[in-house]
Amino acid sequence: MRILHSLIQGMGPDLIILHGFLGLGDNWKSHGKKLAETGYRVHLVDQRNHGRSFWDDEFSYELLTVDLINYMDHHDIEKAIFLGHSMGGKTVMHFACAYPERCAKLIVADIAPRYYPPHHQHIIDGLQSLTPADLGSRSEADKALARQFDEVGLRAFLLKNLYRQTPDTLAFRFNLDVLSNNLDMIGEPLSGTEQYPGPTLFLRGEYSEYVVEADHAVIQAHFPLAQIATVSAAGHWLHAENPEGFQNELLAFLKQG
Structure with missing residues (x-):
């Protein structure tokens, strides 16, 4: 069994972070360090065909989800908080709906569960x-x-x-x-029946068009407990363009019971 590469920081509840398309876990190093300092065991994971993780000809959200299960089992993680940006957000949405018992909380950064046409x-x-x-x-x-x-x-x-x-x-x-x-599959939506009933936060960039008001209904349909917050003065790369604002919204959600 091939296990995804990761950088693990800190001690505490497990928090798994997934990068976006053409990214790698190292993109999240500064955020990971701050989250580790607040009391989390942070996993900066490279998804398949990215970073230092294995390459494979097959690439789908179903397989990316299986990769996460294998990763959790390998590291003896029963349940984790998940944070994903863009394509990584799609992955964690699929994961939370498929394995809700393994997802303590879900944070999705600037992506919605709808279809996005190829744009890379x-x-x-x-x-x-x-x-x-x-x-x-x-x-x-x-x-x-x-x-x-x-x-x-x-x-x-x-x-x-x-x-x-x-x-x-x-x-x-x-x-x-x-x-x-596999550009076409990057923007695939969740199916109509998929749902995660746990605590969920959707973060969008103020200047981004990836998550707009019209997306709120489909977000609530799949994630009935979803909160939607806006990171000011930021576009799609909200965690890089306003890291302090992003961290503030993230930590406020994580502190909720």
Whole structure:
């Protein structure tokens, strides 16, 4: 059995954090440290085909959910709090509905249980246009990415995935081929019958269009106890753009009985 890679910080109730598409657990290191300091055992998990976790040709939310069960069993975790951002939010929603007895609380960051059309193709195309010569060093990779993407934040996010594959070349940790072949499934909705009856918080960025007022009804249908809060002065990357506001909303929810 293959077990997901993770960085574990702190002691206390288990809190499992899942990154988004093309991300990795390390993206959440600063938040993990703060949560660990408040009394949680924080697991920064790399999902399959991401980070240091295993690669596999199969990629679906059903399998991502099974990966989490295997991870929990491997680490003797009976029940955990789950936090997921974007694609990771989709994963934890599926998990909570499939295994409500293993989910103590659920936090979903800037994603709803509805369908989202594929919208990462330009990133995939840009990454696939890179050649080995573009990846000789981090600075060369940044220059190559700058020809594809104007956004400095996006380039920094992608560069976080680089590692030295050989003495002369770098490579990305994500499995680009498999992820590019499965773009359609990233935005899949929950089925009409799936429901998690436990405490749930949906956090949205003030400037983000991923979770809008029209989504509240479908959120409540699947998560009847859901609270919905807005992190001010932030878009889809709410945890990075307003980390203090994100932490405040998160900790207030975690402190609720």
